[in-house]
Amino acid sequence: MIKKTTSLALLSLVASTSSFAEPLSLERIFSDPGLSGKAPVKLTFSPDGSRVTYLQGKQEDYTRYDLWEYNLKEKKNKLLVDSESIFSGPETLSDEEKARRERMRVFGKGIMEYTWSKDGKALLFPLNGDLFYYDLATKSSRKLTNTPEFETDARISPKGNFVSFIRAQNLYTLNLTTGKEIQITQDGGGTIKNGMAEFVAQEEMSRMTGYWWSNDESKIAFTRIDESPVAEAIRNEIYAEEVKLFNQRYPFTGTNNVDIQLGVVSLNNQQIDWVDLGADKDIYIARAKWLNDNQTLSYQWQNRSQQQLELRFYNSQTKNQRVALTETSDTWINLHFDLHFLKDKKHFVWASERDGFKHLYLYKVDGTLVRQITGGDWIVESIKSIDEENGLVYFSGRADTPLESHLYSAKLFTQSKPIRLTEAGKFHKVVMAKDNLTFIDRSSSVNQPAQVSLRDNLGNFITWLEPNRLDNQHPLTPYLSDMVDPEYGTLKAEDGQQMHYRIFKPNKLEAGKKYPVMVNVYGGPHAQRVTNSWRDKNLYFQYMAQQGYIVFQLDNRGSYNRGKKFEDPIYKYLGDIEVKDQIKGVEFLRTLDYVDANRIGIYGHSYGGYMALMTMFKAGDYFQAGVSGAPVTDWALYDTHYTERYLGHPQTNATGYENSAVFPYAEGLKGPLMIYHGMADDNVLFTHATKLFKQLQDNAQEFEMMTYPGSKHSLRGKKVQTHLHKTITNFFNRHFDVK
Numbered sequence: 001m002i003k004k005t006t007s008l009a010l011l012s013l014v015a016s017t018s019s020f021a022e023p024l025s026l027e028r029i030f031s032d033p034g035l036s037g038k039a040p041v042k043l044t045f046s047p048d049g050s051r052v053t054y055l056q057g058k059q060e061d062y063t064r065y066d067l068w069e070y071n072l073k074e075k076k077n078k079l080l081v082d083s084e085s086i087f088s089g090p091e092t093l094s095d096e097e098k099a100r101r102e103r104m105r106v107f108g109k110g111i112m113e114y115t116w117s118k119d120g121k122a123l124l125f126p127l128n129g130d131l132f133y134y135d136l137a138t139k140s141s142r143k144l145t146n147t148p149e150f151e152t153d154a155r156i157s158p159k160g161n162f163v164s165f166i167r168a169q170n171l172y173t174l175n176l177t178t179g180k181e182i183q184i185t186q187d188g189g190g191t192i193k194n195g196m197a198e199f200v201a202q203e204e205m206s207r208m209t210g211y212w213w214s215n216d217e218s219k220i221a222f223t224r225i226d227e228s229p230v231a232e233a234i235r236n237e238i239y240a241e242e243v244k245l246f247n248q249r250y251p252f253t254g255t256n257n258v259d260i261q262l263g264v265v266s267l268n269n270q271q272i273d274w275v276d277l278g279a280d281k282d283i284y285i286a287r288a289k290w291l292n293d294n295q296t297l298s299y300q301w302q303n304r305s306q307q308q309l310e311l312r313f314y315n316s317q318t319k320n321q322r323v324a325l326t327e328t329s330d331t332w333i334n335l336h337f338d339l340h341f342l343k344d345k346k347h348f349v350w351a352s353e354r355d356g357f358k359h360l361y362l363y364k365v366d367g368t369l370v371r372q373i374t375g376g377d378w379i380v381e382s383i384k385s386i387d388e389e390n391g392l393v394y395f396s397g398r399a400d401t402p403l404e405s406h407l408y409s410a411k412l413f414t415q416s417k418p419i420r421l422t423e424a425g426k427f428h429k430v431v432m433a434k435d436n437l438t439f440i441d442r443s444s445s446v447n448q449p450a451q452v453s454l455r456d457n458l459g460n461f462i463t464w465l466e467p468n469r470l471d472n473q474h475p476l477t478p479y480l481s482d483m484v485d486p487e488y489g490t491l492k493a494e495d496g497q498q499m500h501y502r503i504f505k506p507n508k509l510e511a512g513k514k515y516p517v518m519v520n521v522y523g524g525p526h527a528q529r530v531t532n533s534w535r536d537k538n539l540y541f542q543y544m545a546q547q548g549y550i551v552f553q554l555d556n557r558g559s560y561n562r563g564k565k566f567e568d569p570i571y572k573y574l575g576d577i578e579v580k581d582q583i584k585g586v587e588f589l590r591t592l593d594y595v596d597a598n599r600i601g602i603y604g605h606s607y608g609g610y611m612a613l614m615t616m617f618k619a620g621d622y623f624q625a626g627v628s629g630a631p632v633t634d635w636a637l638y639d640t641h642y643t644e645r646y647l648g649h650p651q652t653n654a655t656g657y658e659n660s661a662v663f664p665y666a667e668g669l670k671g672p673l674m675i676y677h678g679m680a681d682d683n684v685l686f687t688h689a690t691k692l693f694k695q696l697q698d699n700a701q702e703f704e705m706m707t708y709p710g711s712k713h714s715l716r717g718k719k720v721q722t723h724l725h726k727t728i729t730n731f732f733n734r735h736f737d738v739k
Contacts, residue, residue: 123136332646349386421439487503524578583619625732684713
């Protein structure tokens with residue numbers, strides 16, 4: 001068990017809980033990370049399963065992370081690497097690394113990522129632009145690089161003999177025995193990037209790398225991208241005391257993407273063979289992975305419309321290739337990472353949504369389908385491990401309820417019903433050990449911050465890694481008596497599909513009193529808000545309930561983890577079906593005797609900001625006030641891969657683009673509206689907001705706005721977050737006459 005002196009979850013920032021005011025305050029929510037019980041992050045097993053390593057914030061600075069381990073034999077935690085002992089000054093990151101971290105949603109300083117060597121004897125981590133190698137035997141860190149350039153995307157090779165990384169847009173290897181560096185590619189620089197993922201691969205495909213080792217360390221596959229076809233746009237970032245201008249190659253929807261090549265380089269002579277990707281160059285390379293024969297490279301080829309995905313096998317010796325399988329869709333194909341090649345070198349497991357729900361399939365390596373492993377009107381989320389010896393696949397999924405993620409096991413080669421291995425009534429994120437004997441279980445529920453335990457492969461409890469108990473020492477405990485358990489339920493959409501909702505209500509409803517409502521919305525693809533899981537945002541909903549608000553959330557059609565049938569209605573026309581479903585939610589709210597139908601507001605960020613605008617503009621009779629955060633206003637200003645996935649190409653769906661923008665509906669605004677945006681947003685550009693500001697001003701329509709100098713899309717930082725949520729709360733209080 002983690003000692004109280006080192007546990008993030010049990011830290012108390014004041015000496016006595018008597019100093020807390022029982023109602024939550026915004027200052028408290030956003031200044032005290034201990035309220036949510038900040039459990040360790042990026043937990044992994046050592047290759048032999050004897051240790052669990054993780055990153056944990058310092059007691060005095062939750063944003064600075066160190067590397068820790070829990071030793072299963074010794075049953076205790078200890079600090080492995082104190083980041084400040086290696087580098088204690090202000091960290092300087094390259095613009096490329098800053099952007100990469102933003103797209104990875106990695107925020108903090110110190111040690112932010114690490115990888116194990118295959119033999120479990122060492123760990124590799126970057127810090128302040130250089131690479132460090134931690135030897136568990138000597139308990140010391142060795143600095144591998146010391147250059148003015150930044151080393152990024154570093155990893156230890158599969159057999160532990162090399163470290164690979166990107167420097168100045170070229171791919172390098174470093175021999176750990178001799179210390180000799182080899183520059184694998186030579187032409188990186190300017191618009192040429194080797195071994196690096198392009199913008200849309202990082203932001204929209206979740207592919208954060210552009211190179212892949214073969215298991216025998218003889219070859220590396222890598223992408224070479226040329227950004228010159230992508231139009232260069234000048235993007236400004238407005239800070240409090242300066243304006244920074246960036247020349248960014250941004251692939252606006254309908255415009256050119258990068259030119260991409262896929263190469264295979266032999267380490268012994270650095271000879272590069274280029275894979276023939278076909279006559280159509282306007283394509284995406286979504287994924288790549290070596291088969292266990294160390295000769296065959298698989299890569300996932302996706303066409304521009306994202307309606308066809310081919311799993312291709314390239315033989316690096318014969319230079320021949322073939323298509324192992326093809327997925328097609330009338331709408332779009334969701335990418336995934338669930339391709340696993342078995343050690344028998346005869347089979348692989350693949351995930352597909354071909355029957356409307358994401359499920360697992362067993363194939364022979366020649367592309368012959370053996371069997372469907374899982375099935376039903378529920379989704380598999382991801383494969384966690386495959387135990388070939390016992391013929392089992394472990395996966396996370398929603399077989400019990402779409403509101404909770406659980407770990408299941410199913411048989412690989414014979415028909416079986418999946419067995420749930422995690423506790424019902426909680427939301428689980430798990431990491432399996434490579435020997436498949438144990439797993440890390442990070443579990444939470446709507447009012448229980450994340451707890452981390454170690455369990456065997458049947459789900460039996462072994463020990464706590466972070467109990468995060470809501471006991472007398474937990475900073476959240478003084479507020480528990482005022483916190484409410486939200487109510488869950490379902491509504492039917494127009495097509496009969498079931499939508500899930502959640503309601504936070506004040507602790508004690510007064511008979512006959514009508515309460516204002518804040519509808520919190522996201523509503524877009526690849527997101528889900530109504531779950532039985534802890535999110536720090538829950539504290540803000542609890543706060544609003546304590547202020548006398550009803551907080552309502554509804555996952556409309558188009559949102560995630562419900563299957564493709566639930567997602568597909570938004571295809572070619574955004575902001576239509578989603579608005580109709582949110583109206584269904586308001587119609588339900590109006591049936592509740594404690595809801596004031598004349599004081600229903602809506603608030604959302606990003607796609608939720610877009611939804612707040614569309615509901616205020618198109619459904620003003622249902623929503624009396626709205627707060628729109630960092631909204632997309634014109635889909636023509638967003639990138640190729642995301643936008644064309646749902647709207648198609650602007651040349652073939654011009655009407656869909658026009659109807660999906662907010663501008664045609666702006667004159668429908670009836671109630672008060674506030675728009676906020678980070679002025680250094682490089683995802684949903686600040687231009688989205690300024691373009692709408694201008695239209696509303698030209699229309700002589702009043703609105704409120706709040707801008708945040710220097711803030712990116714996520715608007716990080718306790719000062720910004722505190723101010724933002726005070727501003728949102730005060731907006732609704734003023735317009736709904738809440739004292």
